[in-house]
Amino acid sequence: MAENLVTYCVVHQPRRIKLPAHVIPKGTKPAQMAGYLLDDVMNKRYFDKVAKWCYYPACQMFLDMLDAGYKLGIGFSVSYLWQLERWDKALTALFRKLVAHPNCELVGVEPYHSFAFALDIKLFQKEMKRGKDFAEAFFDKEIRVTDTTEMVMNNEIYYALLQSGYSAGMLDGRKWVLDWREATHLYSYDERELGLFCRHHELSDDVGYRFSNKTWAGYPLKSDTYASNLREAWGDLVFIGWDFETFGEHHNVDTGIFDFMRTLPAQLKKQGVKCLTPSEAVDEFGGAFKPSLPLPEFGTTWAGSGGMEFFLGNASQQAIFRLMHSVLHKARLTGNKTLIDLALWLLQSDNLHLIQWAGRSGSEAEVSAYFTPDEWWDLGPDRILTEQQRVYTNFVRAMDEYV
Numbered sequence: 001m002a003e004n005l006v007t008y009c010v011v012h013q014p015r016r017i018k019l020p021a022h023v024i025p026k027g028t029k030p031a032q033m034a035g036y037l038l039d040d041v042m043n044k045r046y047f048d049k050v051a052k053w054c055y056y057p058a059c060q061m062f063l064d065m066l067d068a069g070y071k072l073g074i075g076f077s078v079s080y081l082w083q084l085e086r087w088d089k090a091l092t093a094l095f096r097k098l099v100a101h102p103n104c105e106l107v108g109v110e111p112y113h114s115f116a117f118a119l120d121i122k123l124f125q126k127e128m129k130r131g132k133d134f135a136e137a138f139f140d141k142e143i144r145v146t147d148t149t150e151m152v153m154n155n156e157i158y159y160a161l162l163q164s165g166y167s168a169g170m171l172d173g174r175k176w177v178l179d180w181r182e183a184t185h186l187y188s189y190d191e192r193e194l195g196l197f198c199r200h201h202e203l204s205d206d207v208g209y210r211f212s213n214k215t216w217a218g219y220p221l222k223s224d225t226y227a228s229n230l231r232e233a234w235g236d237l238v239f240i241g242w243d244f245e246t247f248g249e250h251h252n253v254d255t256g257i258f259d260f261m262r263t264l265p266a267q268l269k270k271q272g273v274k275c276l277t278p279s280e281a282v283d284e285f286g287g288a289f290k291p292s293l294p295l296p297e298f299g300t301t302w303a304g305s306g307g308m309e310f311f312l313g314n315a316s317q318q319a320i321f322r323l324m325h326s327v328l329h330k331a332r333l334t335g336n337k338t339l340i341d342l343a344l345w346l347l348q349s350d351n352l353h354l355i356q357w358a359g360r361s362g363s364e365a366e367v368s369a370y371f372t373p374d375e376w377w378d379l380g381p382d383r384i385l386t387e388q389q390r391v392y393t394n395f396v397r398a399m400d401e402y403v
């Protein structure tokens with residue numbers, strides 16, 4: 001049975017695009033184009049809302065848990081840190097205090113939460129280094145282990161991370177990837193040095209998604225039951241992955257999520273479960289004889305049912321994905337650093353996630369619709385899709401005079 005627990009949280013807020021789309025007037029300087037493309041007024045409103053109900057109380061909750069012996073790996077998108085540094089100095093200090101805690105490890109994340117990995121693998125490597133350098137400077141702490149975007153992993157991403165010098169990466173432990181294997185080991189691919197943490201899909205989602213679902217057979221989930229379930233998992237370690245926004249945003253304070261978490265460290269001790277940071281787990285289980293996990297060419301993700309169809313499964317998503325190529329290619333033709341940076345912002349996976357609902361129904365579509373900004377729904381579903389495409393085409397045309 002598993003005696004070790006590794007917990008990872010990712011903190012991300014997208015820099016949402018501005019809808020309805022705005023034509024960028026001829027002669028607009030690159031430095032002024034962001035205001036036509038990105039809705040930072042709306043972004044600040046969402047940031048402040050989530051800060052109140054999630055970031056402040058969850059940050060303090062984890063600080064108390066770390067003092068009680070819990071251990072945490074945490075990753076931040078540069079998209080989030082860009083907003084954090086501009087809009088909330090007190091919260092910046094609180095997160096720096098959390099990351100500085102000896103029981104907390106800083107984990108790498110793709111800086112803009114983008115789809116760069118699907119467009120240009122060398123660009124992806126460059127962006128991962130940029131995100132790593134930025135986060136390390138922001139928190140004054142080293143990064144050894146990395147996430148990607150939406151925990152996407154496949155064959156070439158593994159090798160890109162291996163070449164970049166990380167000690168371990170992450171993927172979601174779906175049955176179609178693991179086959180007969182259990183998620184409760186640190187794996188490698190092709191006997192390489194880069195370890196692979198497999199997120200325990202079921203045990204992670206018991207808290208991340210099902211905790212407040214009153215129709216779930218496991219409701220209400222108590223910390224003693226959860227600690228017992230973690231201990232009874234068969235293997236070396238359980239790797240849990242959550243959105244940081246799980247606490248107070250996805251499950252509000254009235255669900256009891258904060259009380260559940262605060263009592264978890266004591267229950268883990270009762271069950272004999274030892275908490276490890278990701279790097280501690282690599283040091284303990286990442287020797288030369290890690291079990292092998294073949295990786296598919298088709299990317300895995302922790303979103304939806306675990307495949308890339310969550311992001312590319314409808315015609316509207318495929319259109320935006322094609323336009324992501326266009327804005328990046330055109331910006332590169334200009335050679336202008338500001339325009340290239342704006343193109344990278346428009347590569348955010350959120351712009352695909354937020355329209356997963358188009359032409360679909362069911363729980364995945366409901367999750368996508370939940371994250372779609374309330375302000376957008378005033379346009380109606382069809383216009384959301386057309387106006388989003390116009391944001392990209394307007395930017396492509398605005399770059400004409402800079403090529």
